[in-house]
Every structure is written in structure tokens, then in C-alpha cells.
Amino acid sequence: MTKEQIENGMAETFGMGVHAKLQQSKDIAADIGDSFDCWTVRGLAVPFTLVTPKPGVGNPSVTGIAKLVIGASYGAMRYAAYGCHAMSAVERKRLVTRHIPFVVPGRQVFLPFLGIALRNDGAALARTSLGIAAQRMLLSWLQGALPTPLRDRDAARIGCCSRATAFRALSELAALGLVERTHKVAVFATDAARNYRWLIPSLRRSPIRDALIEAI
Secondary structure (H helix, E strand, C coil), rough: HHHHHHHHHHHHHHHHEEEEEECCCCCHHHHHHEEEEEEEECCCCEEEEEEEEECCCCCHHHHHHHHHHHHHHHCCCCCCEECCCCCHHHHHHHHHHHHCCECCCEEEEEHEEEEEEEECCCCCCCCCCCCHHHHHHHHHHCCCCCCCEEHHHHHHHHCCCCHHHHHHHHHHHCCCCCCEEEEEEECHHHHHHHHCHHHHECCCCCCCHHHHHCCC
């Protein structure tokens, strides 16, 4: 796959631009072999590594894809996924069952670390949705009214909820790659501020949903 094919396919899939850059790392090349390329993809909530077969190389087995993704993830020290032009329904089902991320630009996407799964018809099936407390926190951050770092007590106050509910709300945000959490502290990911359109399908109905969509 070429840079243009990846970027154009991802733009068609998500309705927004992404940037792909070929990684030149001997360590990663040693993990994935000479038959595959490794790309850094930016533009979604968090950057991730995309492993693609070089021209003329077919898809490996599902086990082989899993090994490629794991090797690229360890080598690049970030989330990784497998990318290709086409994939059978059986392969997709087996990868989803094994929780292995993959991308078929313009067609199918399974990125569990971002909470994203898209069918052929483009319908978004977010594996993690945002409840009202998480939506309040996100809206406050977009409006510049959120302290950084965000502590549990501040999250409870902003979300108008108990600390237990605030903890769950932060877990929802973390599952979508929007915040990074340490002990009792959460920091919104800088890259997540670029574009939230991919997130809209995962918003549960709430009194502030429309206001949050407008802010996005």
C-alpha cells in the first residue's frame, strides 16, 4: 500500500484527513520482516502504527497478522494495527474474536484501542460509548473550563456526580484514547483535540449531547 492509498482510504472511511508517514526503523523491520511496511498514522485521537504488505505480497494467516501487530506495537511502543486492500469475512471475524486491530481503508475498520468498529455500510459501532458524566467533562475541556491535570474530586464536581461515577466516566474517556490516566489524575491527550467527528456515534443521548456535538 502507498501513502496516498492509506491517507485517501482513511479519509473516505472517517470523513476527515489523516497523515501517514513511513517508519524507517531497523528494530521494527527486524520484527516484521522485509515483506511489510510500517507507517505512523496521525489524525485520530491517538497516533498508531499501521503494518501493511508491500506490493505483490499477500495477507499472511490470522496468526501471522497477530504476530505482525504485536511485533510492531512493541517495536514502536504504541498501538498498532494491520492494514490491507481486502480481507475475507472469515479473516475479519477471526481477528475481531482475537481482538487484533485491522484497517481495510475505505471499507472495514476495527480499532478497539479507539473504540471504533465500522461495517461495510459505514455505520459506526463504537465499542465504548460516552455517558452524560463523560460528556460533561469533554464539553468542559473543549470550552477550556477543565483543570489540568484532572483529579477525581474535580471530575466529580464537573460531571455533577459521585467519585465512583466520575471514575467510570474517566474510564470511558480513557478507553477512547481521549485521556491518559495515572493514580487519581487524568490528562487529556493533546492529539485528541484535532477532530472529534469520529466520536459522535458513540455519544449516548443526554441533555448536553447537542451542545457537545456543536462544540465538536
